[in-house]
Each structure stands twice: as C-alpha cells, then as structure tokens.
Amino acid sequence: MAKMRGAQMVVEAMREEGVEVVFGYPGGAIMNVYDEIYKHRYFQHILTRHEQAAVHAADGYARATGKVGVAFVTSGPGFTNAVTGLATAYMDSIPLVVISGQVPLSMIGTDAFQEIDAVGISRPCTKHNYLVQSARELPRILAEAFYIARSGRPGPVHIDIPKDVTAEVAEFVYPKEVKLETYKPTIRGNVRQIKKAVEAIKSASRPIFYLGGGIIHSNSAHLVRELVDATQIPAVETLMARGTLPHDHPQLLGMVGMHGSYAANMAMSEADLLIALGPRFDDRVTGKLSEFAKYAKVIHIDIDPSSIGKLVPVNYPIVGDLKAVLQELLPLAKKEIDPDRYAKWREILKRYDELHPLQYKDSDEVLKPQWVIERVGQKLKGRARITTDVGQHQMWTAQFYPFTRPREFITSGGLGTMGFGFPAAIGVKRGVGDEVVVNFTGDGSILMNIQELITAVQYRLPVINIILNNSYLGMVRQWQTFFYDKRYAETDLSIQPDFVRVAEAFGGVGYRVKTKEEFDKALDDALSKGVVALIDVIVDRYENVLPMVPAGGTLYNMLLEYKD
Amino acid sequence: MGERRVISVIVLNEHGALTRITGLFAARGYNIESLTVAPIPGSSYSRLTIVTQGDSQVIEQIIKQLHKLIPVYKVIEHSELVEKEMVMAKIPLEERLADVEALCRAYNGNIVNIGKDTAIIMAADEPKRIRNFIEALKRFNPKEIVRSGVVAIER
Ligand SMILES: Cc1ncc(C[n+]2csc(CCOP(=O)(O)OP(=O)(O)O)c2C)c(N)n1
Numbered sequence: 001m002a003k004m005r006g007a008q009m010v011v012e013a014m015r016e017e018g019v020e021v022v023f024g025y026p027g028g029a030i031m032n033v034y035d036e037i038y039k040h041r042y043f044q045h046i047l048t049r050h051e052q053a054a055v056h057a058a059d060g061y062a063r064a065t066g067k068v069g070v071a072f073v074t075s076g077p078g079f080t081n082a083v084t085g086l087a088t089a090y091m092d093s094i095p096l097v098v099i100s101g102q103v104p105l106s107m108i109g110t111d112a113f114q115e116i117d118a119v120g121i122s123r124p125c126t127k128h129n130y131l132v133q134s135a136r137e138l139p140r141i142l143a144e145a146f147y148i149a150r151s152g153r154p155g156p157v158h159i160d161i162p163k164d165v166t167a168e169v170a171e172f173v174y175p176k177e178v179k180l181e182t183y184k185p186t187i188r189g190n191v192r193q194i195k196k197a198v199e200a201i202k203s204a205s206r207p208i209f210y211l212g213g214g215i216i217h218s219n220s221a222h223l224v225r226e227l228v229d230a231t232q233i234p235a236v237e238t239l240m241a242r243g244t245l246p247h248d249h250p251q252l253l254g255m256v257g258m259h260g261s262y263a264a265n266m267a268m269s270e271a272d273l274l275i276a277l278g279p280r281f282d283d284r285v286t287g288k289l290s291e292f293a294k295y296a297k298v299i300h301i302d303i304d305p306s307s308i309g310k311l312v313p314v315n316y317p318i319v320g321d322l323k324a325v326l327q328e329l330l331p332l333a334k335k336e337i338d339p340d341r342y343a344k345w346r347e348i349l350k351r352y353d354e355l356h357p358l359q360y361k362d363s364d365e366v367l368k369p370q371w372v373i374e375r376v377g378q379k380l381k382g383r384a385r386i387t388t389d390v391g392q393h394q395m396w397t398a399q400f401y402p403f404t405r406p407r408e409f410i411t412s413g414g415l416g417t418m419g420f421g422f423p424a425a426i427g428v429k430r431g432v433g434d435e436v437v438v439n440f441t442g443d444g445s446i447l448m449n450i451q452e453l454i455t456a457v458q459y460r461l462p463v464i465n466i467i468l469n470n471s472y473l474g475m476v477r478q479w480q481t482f483f484y485d486k487r488y489a490e491t492d493l494s495i496q497p498d499f500v501r502v503a504e505a506f507g508g509v510g511y512r513v514k515t516k517e518e519f520d521k522a523l524d525d526a527l528s529k530g531v532v533a534l535i536d537v538i539v540d541r542y543e544n545v546l547p548m549v550p551a552g553g554t555l556y557n558m559l560l561e562y563k564d
Numbered sequence: 565m566g567e568r569r570v571i572s573v574i575v576l577n578e579h580g581a582l583t584r585i586t587g588l589f590a591a592r593g594y595n596i597e598s599l600t601v602a603p604i605p606g607s608s609y610s611r612l613t614i615v616t617q618g619d620s621q622v623i624e625q626i627i628k629q630l631h632k633l634i635p636v637y638k639v640i641e642h643s644e645l646v647e648k649e650m651v652m653a654k655i656p657l658e659e660r661l662a663d664v665e666a667l668c669r670a671y672n673g674n675i676v677n678i679g680k681d682t683a684i685i686m687a688a689d690e691p692k693r694i695r696n697f698i699e700a701l702k703r704f705n706p707k708e709i710v711r712s713g714v715v716a717i718e719r
C-alpha cells in the first residue's frame with residue numbers, strides 16, 4: 001500500500017483507468033493536482049483556452065472513441081465555465097469525468113474567494129456528482145466515477161475536490177472492481193418480452209425502425225444493420241443515430257423529425273409498429289405527441305427504464321443494453337420474419353421518397369450551403385469525422401452529408417450548444433489521430449469558442465473549420481421569416497470579423513471563398529497544409545432548412561417549400 | 565392532479581442524498597405533499613416517505629426517476645400500506661382540558677406537557693383521521709399545530 005497526497009491519487013487514478021489525455025485549465029484550488037501532472041506525465045494534458053472548451057473537447061474525444069473523456073478545472077469561475085459542457089454531455093448521454101478544485105473544507109460555506117456550490121450546480125446536469133470529504137475516499141470515488149460514467153446509460157460525472165483534500169496524505173489502493181449496492185444497470189433484456197416483440201414484428205404490416213443515439217453508445221450499429229438487412233424493414237434515424245446505416249442503404253429513409261425527410265416523417269405517421277432502438281422520443285422528433293405515430297404499437301428497447309413510456313405509451317418495453325438485447329433478438333428475427341411481408345409498405349414509402357426527395361436548388365450565382373456539404377462528402381466520404389455547431393448548418397450537415405458509419409458524425413443534439421463544434425473537433429482529432437476532422441460551423445457559432453484556434457495550433461490538431469457564412473444567426477432568422485413576419489430582431493451578423501486574418505493571427509490558415517472553384521481549391525489546400533484552418537464560405541443568406549415541421553406541429557404536416 | 569400516492573425511498577446515508585431527491589421533484593415539477601426522513605436502524609440507509617399526487621403515468625415516471633439516482637437503493641410504491649402521522653399542538657390552559665384529553669385519547673394521543681399558559685398535546689393516527697382531529701381541535705383554539713408528515717410501512 002502506498003501513501004500519497006490526494007492530488008497524486010488523482011493522477012494515479014488516470015493511469016489506472018488508462019486515460020491518455022486530459023483537457024483542462026488550472027487555477028488556485030486545483031494547483032496541487034497540476035503539480036502532480038507536472039511531476040508524473042502519465043498522460044497528455046491539453047490546455048484549452050476556456051474551460052467550456054475543455055469539457056467539449058473531452059466530450060468530442062469520448063464521442064469519437066467511445067472512451068471516457070476527462071477534464072480538469074479550478075473552483076469558482078473555472079467550474080461555472082465548465083457547466084455548459086457538462087449539460088451538453090448530460091443531454092446526449094456522453095461519458096465524462098470532470099474534476100474541479102474547491103476551496104478547502106474548512107472554508108466551504110464562508111463565501112470564500114472563488115467558492116461556489118459546485119455540486120449544487122452540477123447536480124441536475126450530471127449523471128452523478130461528488131464533493132470529496134477526505135483523501136481516504138478518493139480512490140473509491142475516482143473509480144466509481146469512471147464506472148458510473150461509462151456503464152448503464154452513460155453520462156458525465158463531476159468530482160469536486162477541496163484543496164486541502166488534494167494535500168492530505170492517505171493510503172492509495174485503487175479498487176480493482178466497482179460494486180455499488182444501489183446502482184445495477186440492467187444489461188440482459190427479458191427473453192419473454194423479446195419473443196413477444198418478434199411476434200409483434202411478424203404480424204405487423206407497416207413496421208418501421210426508429211433508430212436512436214443508444215445504438216451509437218452501445219456500439220451496436222453492426223447488429224442493427226444485420227437486423228435491417230434480414231428483415232428489410234424500412235428505417236429512420238434520429239440526429240444522434242446518423243451513421244448507423246450507411247447513407248445509401250436501401251432501407252434508410254433519412255432523418256426523422258423537425259427537419260427530417262418527407263418519407264421518414266410519413267413513415268412514422270403511417271406505421272402500425274415502431275421498433276424503437278435506443279431513441280428517447282425527443283420533441284424535435286415527435287412533434288405534437290397526440291398525433292405522433294398514432295396508428296402504431298411501440299416496441300422500445302432502452303437501457304434507461306425512465307426513457308420507456310416517458311412520453312409515448314409503449315406496448316413492448318424491453319429494458320437492457322441494446323447490444324445484448326439485439327444479440328438475443330437477431331437469431332429469432334432471422335428465423336421467423338419474412339421480409340416479403342413488408343414489400344407493399346416499402347413500395348409506398350419509396351413513392352413518398354420519389355414524391356418529395358430531400359433536395360435543394362443549386363445556383364450559379366451564389367454558393368448553396370448544401371452544395372458545400374455534399375462537396376465535402378464527395379471528397380472525404382468515409383475517411384473524415386464530422387462535427388458541427390448548432391443552427392441551419394447543423395441540420396444541413398445531418399441531411400446532406402453522406403454518413404457511412406457510427407461515430408462519424410458528432411453534434412450537440414439535446415442541448416443544442418452553439419460553440420460546441422470546434423472544441424469538440426479538437427477532442428475528436430486527438431482521439432482519431434490521422435483521420436481528417438471537419439467542423440461545419442456558422443458565422444455565429446464559431447465565435448463562441450474561436451479562442452481554441454491557439455489550442456489547435458499548439459497541440460498540432462489540424463481541424464478544418466468550414467464556416468457556412470450567411471451573415472445571420474440563420475436558424476433564428478429562418479423562424480423569424482416563417483413565424484415572425486420577417487422581423488429580424490438581432491439576428492443580422494453583417495458586421496463580421498476578417499476570418500482569414502483571425503486564422504492567420506493565431507497561426508492557422510484562412511480562406512475566404514465565394515465560388516465552387518474557390519472552395520475546392522481552399523479545401524484541397526487546407527487538407528495539404530496540416531494546420532488548423534478556417535474556410536469562410538460565403539453562402540446564400542436566405543436559404544432555409546426544409547422540410548420543416550413547425551415546433552409542436554404534426555410530423556405529416558411538413559413545410560416543403562417556402563414561397564416569399 | 566391525479567390521486568394521492570405514498571412512495572417510500574430507501575437511500576444511502578450520504579452527503580447530499582436528500583437534496584438529490586427533493587431536487588428531482590422540484591426540477592421535474594412533481595408535487596410533494598409531505599416528506600419524512602430518518603435513518604433505518606442498524607443500516608447505512610435512510611427511509612424517506614413521500615406523499616405526492618399524480619396520475620399513474622406521472623407516478624411511474626417519479627418512481628423510475630428516483631430509481632435512476634445513484635444512491636437510491638429501493639423505491640416502494642404500495643397500495644397496501646399502514647400509514648401514520650403525528651401531530652402536536654399547544655392549547656391554552658383556559659380551555660377545558662378534560663375534553664381536550666378525551667379528544668386526544670380518541671386519536672391515540674394525550675396531554676404531554678403543561679406549561680405556564682399552554683398545554684402541549686399529541687396524537688398519532690392515520691393521516692385522514694389526523695385531519696379530522698385537527699378539525700375537531702379547532703374549538704379549543706390551538707395556538708400552534710405541528711404535523712410530522714406521514715410515515716408508512718407495507719402490510
Ligand atoms: C449557446 C447558444 N445560444 C443560443 C442558441 C440559439 N440558437 C440556435 S441556432 C442559432 C443561430 C446560429 O447561427 P450560426 O452559428 O451562424 O448558424 P446558422 O444557423 O446561420 O447556420 C441560435 C442563436 C443556441 N443554440 N446556443
């Protein structure tokens with residue numbers, strides 16, 4: 001047994017957990033821990049230039065690799081800056097361990113310098129959190145945090161460590177295994193329920209796979225593909241499930257929801273059976289609940305029982321790890337389900353797709369954002385990771401980029417955090433090594449974490465940022481166009497920085513492009529340069545994301561075009 | 565609003581466990597009518613008894629959400645419960661204490677303390693009967709009434 005300071009326990013735990021990179025930012029309350037980082041060098045530390053970016057980078061790293069992302073921040077403002085990152089990860093069920101410094105135990109509750117009730121703030125936006133009371137507890141808490149973050153429905157765990165606890169000496173024995181009396185996620189699904197679900201699929205005539213983010217978290221996309229291929233039942237993907245099926249898969253009807261495809265939304269509306277694999281019936285997917293899939297019975301497989309039946313009544317609930325459940329279900333489905341049964345249904349949906357395919361009108365005068373995304377897809381399909389910020393560019397990327405595999409598309413879905421894309425891309429790049437990482441962003445979003453250019457330069461993480469620049473907070477502008485009689489309150493971003501010079505000032509490369517030729521040249525050049533890039537693409541200011549289901553509307557009532 | 569339900573929660577005795585539970589009710593807009601909490605003898609757990617309201621879908625969500633909290637060991641929602649609540653009150657000494665005492669007796673109570681100007685009384689009974697008791701007590705001009713909240717145990 002080794003005796004050591006709490007601060008050293010923190011870095012030893014990272015070693016035990018196989019952590020290769022920590023994103024963070026130091027300050028008074030966490031200096032003891034940073035001192036141990038300096039001494040031990042067990043892992044790389046990446047100094048972002050804002051705590052929010054540190055957490056988003058850890059989050060991007062986790063989404064791309066499937067490992068737990070780790071971030072360190074100091075007390076007070078360091079922690080409060082990190083909160084948006086925690087909330088973003090929480091809403092999308094991303095495994096993180098975020099460690100913050102805290103004022104010494106004896107000063108807690110005295111409104112000390114840089115004291116804030118960090119666990120009070122993080123409680124509603126983490127899977128679990130801890131305020132460490134003594135160094136003796138630290139090994140257990142650190143091991144629990146990693147276990148809780150990655151098991152069950154994953155999520156961020158926050159550990160707040162008072163400064164005197166990091167200085168306190170105690171025994172360090174890292175638990176080999178974590179066992180919690182009060183936390184035991186259900187892994188195996190109930191076999192009888194699984195059989196019943198297969199029976200329901202067998203007797204349905206218009207079934208539809210509703211594919212959700214749980215597929216990505218549980219690493220079960222290959223099983224889902226097998227199931228879809230075996231049954232030939234049509235499928236829709238949520239934003240978080242993009243890449244489960246390759247974009248050109250014959251059964252894939254596209255994305256579902258507010259900006260889903262016509263065929264996907266009609267399929268949900270007319271189906272007689274939803275086979276929901278790890279989605280959470282988000283309001284951006286369902287629209288008005290009373291009209292959502294109203295002819296359908298529902299099979300819902302999810303590891304989180306509280307997700308099942310939360311918003312929509314479920315006929316066949318199956319609690320369990322999606323991968324484990326699919327391993328049980330797949331042989332049954334293959335044996336019992338006759339794909340021909342759904343031929344007519346597939347035919348109907350195909351006609352819907354032909355009637356209103358996902359499309360846009362290209363132009364010779366002005367670049368269309370969708371063209372840019374498709375173009376990047378043509379060049380990089382299958383060999384790049386794609387992140388986005390939040391807004392129109394995010395939805396166009398989800399609609400038009402040719403995704404080929406899980407963890408290829410990384411976006412803030414549940415919280416919709418502008419400023420996520422670039423720092424997340426930095427974390428992704430750190431996780432995937434040689435693969436190209438492209439961040440599709442907006443002229444609004446990129447400015448929310450633009451300081452990370454210097455992080456990307458310092459650590460040689462050459463992310464390519466493509467700014468689809470419409471000189472607007474475009475998504476809000478679109479709502480103002482549709483629902484507020486074009487009263488463009490505070491969405492005009494005509495006053496712009498010179499993004500080329502911004503990139504250069506930080507040591508990256510910048511391009512400003514207005515034509516297809518210029519774009520091709522800039523992208524090729526950026527790819528060859530191997531430094532962080534900003535490609536400022538001037539696009540049509542008034543392009544809208546379509547189709548659109550207005551908030552609270554019904555999925556089958558989509559706006560398919562906008563006429564001025 | 566839905567019907568009244570009693571939920572018992574067995575939770576680890578640890579820093580912040582209670583806040584997680586009350587925070588969950590507040591954040592998700594669930595109603596708490598009463599809440600009692602005390603350690604379970606000879607264990608590292610406490611038992612909370614929460615009286616709430618909601619239709620069956622809301623109650624189901626409350627239970628699932630409570631389960632999701634890491635330190636929660638067990639959530640018990642039972643229709644077959646024995647419920648008790650205690651109430652204490654201060655009655656001015658001018659009132660007819662013999663009548664007061666008779667009333668208390670009818671509700672498993674008595675006079676527990678006599679002070680300078682007031683008598684302190686208590687009663688312990690089913691929540692519905694405690695409400696009746698408080699109604700009946702009114703004619704003795706109680707100065708202060710303190711209720712314990714409900715505790716319950718499955719049959
Ligand atoms: C942090 C944050 N603040 C505000 C919003 C609300 N919001 C959603 S989309 C959007 C506009 C984004 O503009 P831009 O980044 O230029 O993308 P575009 O829609 O133009 O493609 C805003 C303000 C948000 N999602 N996140």
Ligand SMILES: [Mg+2]
Pocket residue numbers: 391442443444468469470471472473474
């Ligand atoms: Mg914009």
